[in-house]
């Protein structure tokens with residue numbers, strides 16, 4: 206049967222609204238919109254200025270946000286519809302200069318009015334926009350006609366978002382619970398498998414939501430991705446060792462180290478950013494680890510020859526990086542700049558990050574008694590990964606380090622850009638659903654660690670220089686540092 210075609214804008218019907226909710230529910234919805242607007246303001250501003258800001262998740266899960274679940278959903282949904290909301294506001298032309306200055310809040314409320322389940326009824330901005338609801342709905346209808354689509358869903362490329370669904374991972378905090386007991390407990394809710402690479406990691410089906418699970422709340426398990434969980438495991442610290450976690454907040458890998466070290470020995474967790482030190486301390490408290498000392502300061506300011514570091518045998522270096530391997534986790538693909546051409550911005554930022562990463566790795570290698578250094582990023586960029594490692598090979602070699610092969614059974618290795626890159630470990634954002642990079646340096650010069658000598662040798666072997674603890678670090682590091690920056694300091 207032929208359908209009657211009309212050129213009139215499609216009539217938009219909304220589900221009948223629920224009768225007025227209790228004032229308590231209204232108020233909490235109002236707060237949720239304000240909290241969501243704050244988060245949205247931060248991420249949109251960072252995105253517009255091409256500046257690295259905390260991810261949506263970490264902003265929402267900061268202690269100041271009360272309704273975390275509601276705020277997270279509201280921010281994500283608003284971002285998903287953001288282009289549509291902006292177009293509707295432009296067509297409807299309802300904003301005066303006062304509300305134009307509060308765009309993130311306006312976007313959130315417009316999301317609720319146009320696509321949400323509740324009708325906002327209290328709050329000045331809400332009342333302003335509700336009085337213009339018809340103009341907004343008619344703007345949406347006009348947009349559908351202009352874009353030649355029948356529904357809002359057609360406007361959104363939802364298939365792109367759905368493609369990112371991936372398995373969930375939880376790491377068992379063996380300081381508080383054994384792996385089998387965790388499996389038994391979690392199996393009450395979901396199908397659980399033990400990860401084949403990391404012994405204390407469990408794999409859960411996509412969509413498993415354990416944020417509020419008692420095991421998470423009391424630190425028996427940590428919601429930690431596979432790449433992140435492979436780093437401390439690659440370092441293989443032994444119980445009783447002294448270890449530095451150079452760039453440690455929020456502390457997931459720090460407490461993983463503690464768990465692998467059975468709570469024995471000492472971990473120095475170094476963190477530059479004051480706010481993030483608080484997150485680190487919360488993570489440590491939650492884990493129950495008692496062998497972690499927090500150092501609030503610059504890792505580069507630690508003097509490797511200071512006697513207090515004389516027993517440090519391993520360093521975990523997970524420095525700030527572009528995070529390009531986790532954009533779907535961070536939900537950065539929802540941000541306006543994701544599709545924009547930001548090549549120039551990326552290359553400047555990546556270069557700056559790489560400069561720090563090289564400095565930090567050179568510094569880590571310069572601690573006299575250290576025999577294992579793991580370097581990791583959640584980046585997919587060669588400049589932050591293979592290039593950092595290859596630029597440090599001469600220094601590493603001169604100090605007696607070689608590249609070892611973390612998780613030899615893992616298929617995806619480093620990009621073949623230098624001889625020895627097969628020792629590096631990569632995770633692929635498509636195949637493994639996250640981009641990650643791990644390099645492991647080992648040496649066997651000093652203490653009694655038979656394990657390290659068994660590791661396959663990398664290509665950075667060189668003539669071992671003699672080691673003069675009181676002379677070389679400053680002199681050598683300064684010279685190296687100068688080369689790194691093409692300047693003398």
Ligand SMILES: C[S@@+](CC[C@H](N)C(=O)[O-])C[C@H]1O[C@@H](n2cnc3c(N)ncnc32)[C@H](O)[C@@H]1O
Nearest residue numbers: 452453455456457458476477478503504523525
């Ligand atoms: C990628 S994050 C580390 C994540 C952490 N390893 C974890 O798994 O939870 C990098 C951290 O290094 C910190 N950082 C950056 N520069 C630093 C420096 N010079 N010294 C110490 N920490 C630094 C950042 O503030 C940030 O918290």
